[in-house]
Amino acid sequence: MPTVAEAGTEAERIARAREGDLAAWGELYDRHAPEVAQLLSRTLGPELDLEDAVQEAFLRLRERFDKLQKPASLRSYLLGIARNVALDRARSAAARGAREAQVEARRGLAPSAADEVSRAERRALAREALAAVDPELRSVLALRHLEGTTLADLAATLSCSVPTARARLREAAAQLALELRARGIDPEELRHELA
Amino acid sequence: MSSPEHDDALPTTEAAALAVAGALWAEDPVPTLAPSARDAFLAALGSESAPRVEASDGDAPGGAELEVRLRCTYCHDRLELEGSVYCGQCLAPHHAECVEAHGACAAPGCAGTRFVRAEPAARPRPLRRAAWVAAGLLGLTAAAAALVSSGWQVGEAPATSQGTVTQAPAPAPRPRPAREDGRLHVLYVEGSPRWQYRYLKEVLIAEPALSLQLALLDLDPDLPPEAPTPGHTLFDHVPGDLADYDVVILGDVDPQDVSATWLAQLRREVEDYGLGLIVAAGSSHPRGAVLDALAPLLPVELGPTAIDGRWSLALTGEGAQVPALRLRATYSENTRIWRDLPQIAWHAGATGPAPGGEVWVEVQGREGNGAAPVLAARRAGAGQVVWLGFEEAWRWRAEVGDEYLARCFLTLLERVRAPQSRWAPEVEAERDAERLAQEQELTALFDRVADALAQGLPDPASTELRAAEERYDALLDEEPFADRLGRLQVELTLVRAAVPWRTRPATAEDLPELEALAAQLAVLPLEHASRALVGERLTQARALVDAANAFQSESGDAQLVREALQLLHGGSGFPDGEACRLAREAFAQASRDPGCTETDRDRIRLAVAEIEQRHRFLAEATRILDQARAERYANLESQLFLLAAWLPEGALRDRARKLQQRVQAELGRDPTLALERGLAVLRDAWSMDPLGRFASDEARQQFELVRANPAHTQRQVERIRAAVAASERDARFLYNAEKVYTQNREDLFPDLYVQLSFLVDWLPDGEQLQKADELKTRIEREGSDWDDFRDRR
Numbered sequence: 001m002p003t004v005a006e007a008g009t010e011a012e013r014i015a016r017a018r019e020g021d022l023a024a025w026g027e028l029y030d031r032h033a034p035e036v037a038q039l040l041s042r043t044l045g046p047e048l049d050l051e052d053a054v055q056e057a058f059l060r061l062r063e064r065f066d067k068l069q070k071p072a073s074l075r076s077y078l079l080g081i082a083r084n085v086a087l088d089r090a091r092s093a094a095a096r097g098a099r100e101a102q103v104e105a106r107r108g109l110a111p112s113a114a115d116e117v118s119r120a121e122r123r124a125l126a127r128e129a130l131a132a133v134d135p136e137l138r139s140v141l142a143l144r145h146l147e148g149t150t151l152a153d154l155a156a157t158l159s160c161s162v163p164t165a166r167a168r169l170r171e172a173a174a175q176l177a178l179e180l181r182a183r184g185i186d187p188e189e190l191r192h193e194l195a
Numbered sequence: 196m197s198s199p200e201h202d203d204a205l206p207t208t209e210a211a212a213l214a215v216a217g218a219l220w221a222e223d224p225v226p227t228l229a230p231s232a233r234d235a236f237l238a239a240l241g242s243e244s245a246p247r248v249e250a251s252d253g254d255a256p257g258g259a260e261l262e263v264r265l266r267c268t269y270c271h272d273r274l275e276l277e278g279s280v281y282c283g284q285c286l287a288p289h290h291a292e293c294v295e296a297h298g299a300c301a302a303p304g305c306a307g308t309r310f311v312r313a314e315p316a317a318r319p320r321p322l323r324r325a326a327w328v329a330a331g332l333l334g335l336t337a338a339a340a341a342l343v344s345s346g347w348q349v350g351e352a353p354a355t356s357q358g359t360v361t362q363a364p365a366p367a368p369r370p371r372p373a374r375e376d377g378r379l380h381v382l383y384v385e386g387s388p389r390w391q392y393r394y395l396k397e398v399l400i401a402e403p404a405l406s407l408q409l410a411l412l413d414l415d416p417d418l419p420p421e422a423p424t425p426g427h428t429l430f431d432h433v434p435g436d437l438a439d440y441d442v443v444i445l446g447d448v449d450p451q452d453v454s455a456t457w458l459a460q461l462r463r464e465v466e467d468y469g470l471g472l473i474v475a476a477g478s479s480h481p482r483g484a485v486l487d488a489l490a491p492l493l494p495v496e497l498g499p500t501a502i503d504g505r506w507s508l509a510l511t512g513e514g515a516q517v518p519a520l521r522l523r524a525t526y527s528e529n530t531r532i533w534r535d536l537p538q539i540a541w542h543a544g545a546t547g548p549a550p551g552g553e554v555w556v557e558v559q560g561r562e563g564n565g566a567a568p569v570l571a572a573r574r575a576g577a578g579q580v581v582w583l584g585f586e587e588a589w590r591w592r593a594e595v596g597d598e599y600l601a602r603c604f605l606t607l608l609e610r611v612r613a614p615q616s617r618w619a620p621e622v623e624a625e626r627d628a629e630r631l632a633q634e635q636e637l638t639a640l641f642d643r644v645a646d647a648l649a650q651g652l653p654d655p656a657s658t659e660l661r662a663a664e665e666r667y668d669a670l671l672d673e674e675p676f677a678d679r680l681g682r683l684q685v686e687l688t689l690v691r692a693a694v695p696w697r698t699r700p701a702t703a704e705d706l707p708e709l710e711a712l713a714a715q716l717a718v719l720p721l722e723h724a725s726r727a728l729v730g731e732r733l734t735q736a737r738a739l740v741d742a743a744n745a746f747q748s749e750s751g752d753a754q755l756v757r758e759a760l761q762l763l764h765g766g767s768g769f770p771d772g773e774a775c776r777l778a779r780e781a782f783a784q785a786s787r788d789p790g791c792t793e794t795d796r797d798r799i800r801l802a803v804a805e806i807e808q809r810h811r812f813l814a815e816a817t818r819i820l821d822q823a824r825a826e827r828y829a830n831l832e833s834q835l836f837l838l839a840a841w842l843p844e845g846a847l848r849d850r851a852r853k854l855q856q857r858v859q860a861e862l863g864r865d866p867t868l869a870l871e872r873g874l875a876v877l878r879d880a881w882s883m884d885p886l887g888r889f890a891s892d893e894a895r896q897q898f899e900l901v902r903a904n905p906a907h908t909q910r911q912v913e914r915i916r917a918a919v920a921a922s923e924r925d926a927r928f929l930y931n932a933e934k935v936y937t938q939n940r941e942d943l944f945p946d947l948y949v950q951l952s953f954l955v956d957w958l959p960d961g962e963q964l965q966k967a968d969e970l971k972t973r974i975e976r977e978g979s980d981w982d983d984f985r986d987r988r
């Protein structure tokens with residue numbers, strides 16, 4: 001996240017990028033691409049063509065650059081775009097049958113056996129639970145866990161008020177808790193275990 | 196790094212889940228992007244930065260290139276022209292497979308299920324240009340005669356691209372007849388009156404939008420006859436003509452009670468004519484000739500025998516996306532409701548999906564023998580087929596009455612219904628209203644050309660003519676529905692042909708031309724003539740009539756001229772009641788014409804249906820008003836508004852306007868009617884907002900804004916309706932929440948708590964907010980009690 005001192009530089013960079021300066025775009029990419037990549041990979045999982053998705057997010061940013069009013073909000077704006085890219089890809093994948101695989105994976109679970117599984121297995125089950133959360137909600141969790149993201153940042157990225165952002169976060173967490181319980185895992189126990 | 200789980204003041208369980216997500220992700224390696232990715236991005240950026248203007252011949256000035264990019268409304272992926280389909284209501288572009296996955300248009304506020312697929316040009320555009328030039332060179336009269344003498348196909352000939360209206364994404368079905376009463380016509384064929392029949396029948400009978408006919412083939416003569424229900428016929432045999440129905444529900448029928456011919460007819464109606472079919476298997480006749488005959492249509496492969504046992508129903512991933520199976524708004528809640536439905540003790544023994552079949556609900560086999568589909572669907576030719584492989588849906592009534600049964604089956608009927616029988620004048624009116632502006636421009640172009648023609652033979656190469664022609668071509672390129680072209684061509688033909696009649700008296704030699712012209716006026720333009728004949732065009736048409744009158748007095752052949760005059764009066768008097776009769780006659784005449792193609796027939800059928808729909812809609816609207824059926828006002832007002840805005844001057848428009856004023860006046864007098872009007876939309880709101888998570892945010896904001904503003908626009912009123920619908924859904928949720936709470940079902944609390952918190956954030960002030968807050972507090976208290984209890988244990 002840029003500091004106050006860096007903000008001026010960022011504004012200049014944005015101004016240059018607006019004029020089509022490719023070097024400025026390169027700097028913006030260097031600066032924000034890792035975070036975008038992290039959000040995309042957490043929302044979409046490992047099967048993702050990450051580089052392609054990151055590129056799409058930045059190209060969309062360029063298309064909508066005129067709508068960015070405050071340079072300071074570039075990060076939220078870009079993360080919002082990246083989230084939309086992720087959700088579009090999730091929908092696209094669902095439409096083409098990828099969801100079936102997820103459903104199959106869920107179908108094969110045996111929650112009653114969860115008590116006996118080892119720590120590693122519990123962790124694997126927890127990852128499955130995380131993957132089973134609706135991508136739209138998972139993206140909210142991923143955004144909240146990005147380095148330095150506050151609830152206000154989350155609200156800005158989601159284009160909503162802070163109470164709404166909190167409610168969405170709460171709903172996302174609740175769905176994850178539900179998915180964990182469906183696999184016989186108590187979220188609080190797992191939290192202590194992972195800590 | 197801040198710790199979200201601590202900062203956000205989440206309840207313990209949610210905070211733990213949030214922390215778990217963070218911990219799991221923290222274990223993941225940080226994704227790295229290859230340096231080449233940056234270069235690729237900058238290269239893509241560089242190529243996108245270049246100005247793009249596409250030149251038709253590739254030699255545009257400056258080598259610039261114009262690129263029009265389409266994106267799918269559902270998945271937002273790139274869309275190629277080939278393979279894309281457009282929503283029939285709002286023209287939003289989609290991938291065909293996305294339409295198949297989503298089941299409807301994904302544009303916000305539109306749930307259209309009819310889609311248009313762009314197809315290659317039938318004839319090259321230069322032909323039309325050639326016709327223009329030929330018309331100019333040959334002179335007005337000759338051109339008109341040539342166009343007229345070739346019959347009514349002249350108007351259709353220049354089409355350069357065609358749109359086929361389809362139920363997404365199947366090939367275009369042949370349309371079924373429009374229903375005069377505007378209702379969905381359902382035939383329910385059953386063997387004996389089993390429990391499922393008894394309850395389902397009541398649900399169907401209670402639905403006013405259905406016209407239900409029952410065929411009970413295996414009635415016990417000792418039982419008292421079933422009481423007749425007004426408006427719903429009961430047969431003891433299968434009706435012969437299936438063209439009268441939009442959907443057939445085929446129950447547990449003894450193969451001896453239906454003939455092979457009837458089954459073959461049923462199959463043909465489904466495959467060729469888009470009849471919807473729901474096969475509801477039963478335990479009395481689980482196998483035999485009936486299912487054998489229909490096997491190619493079924494979405495499942497049947498095993499050798501039906502199976503008894505005990506199973507819970509499980510919604511599949513595909514099933515969760517089907518609106519008909521959404522008994523609850525949220526995904527997790529809906530899945531749970533399905534799992535908790537009463538267990539079934541019998542299923543028809545389907546072994547798996549047939550090719551093209553989509554399994555919606557299944558039961559797990561014994562000892563992991565694999566899942567067996569019990570509710571599945573597929574497309575069969577032009578029609579949709581749903582398979583119901585169990586017979587205990589009636590037991591869903593426990594605690595909820597007919598709610599689940601009605602929601603599931605009525606929505607299923609809507610899904611499988613024959614697409615062309617849909618009675619949706621409001622949809623047509625909206626579509627037409629949106630396009631009116633573009634069409635007016637087209638018409639204005641033709642006016643200019645027609646005026647030029649009327650003043651004398653223009654130079655075919657004149658600037659005005661060429662500019663008009665080019666603009667016309669450009670507009671047509673933007674317009675996915677090419678049928679307008681035909682209508683405009685006909686209109687132009689008529690204007691051209693009318694010119695000499697305005698400038699000189701008719702003679703006997705003109706009689707054939709007059710006849711053909713009169714026939715064209717009544718037969719061809721139909722919809723478009725309504726606008727074309729207003730104003731100056733009407734004057735032209737009347738001049739034509741006057742000329743014909745003068746000719747009649749001079750000639751002895753009164754009969755032919757009288758017929759021609761009748762047709763002309765019908766055309767110029769359009770859109771009064773006579774038009775429907777003329778349109779139907781014209782359709783019959785056109786159908787007999789060996790030169791009439793199937794596409795032409797369909798086009799005329801649609802035009803006839805459109806005219807009739809408006810008449811019927813107004814009649815229905817009057818009836819609703821007379822009966823003060825306030826719950827149906829919701830659509831009525833907006834439809835009347837659109838009709839009044841769209842219809843040309845005339846009796847229909849005046850009537851629509853008066854009715855609209857009356858609706859507004861009645862709504863103004865009784866404020867409760869406005870609420871009831873909103874409530875009428877609620878029944879649909881459940882399926883319109885399948886996830887039910889965030890959709891009401893915007894509606895509520897709008898609701899707050901609009902509520903404070905006395906000058907509601909039509910669009911804002913729509914927003915209010917949506918907000919009321921969302922509120923009602925919340926009220927239903929609160930009711931269920933209270934039920935969950937009093938039953939002390941702790942396992943449901945996490946989700947419930949979140950939703951209640953959400954409600955407290957968003958509900959407008961009032962009783963519901965208070966109730967949500969109380970419940971939330973109680974759950975918080977009980978939740979902590981529960982935690983203490985568990986800790987002690």
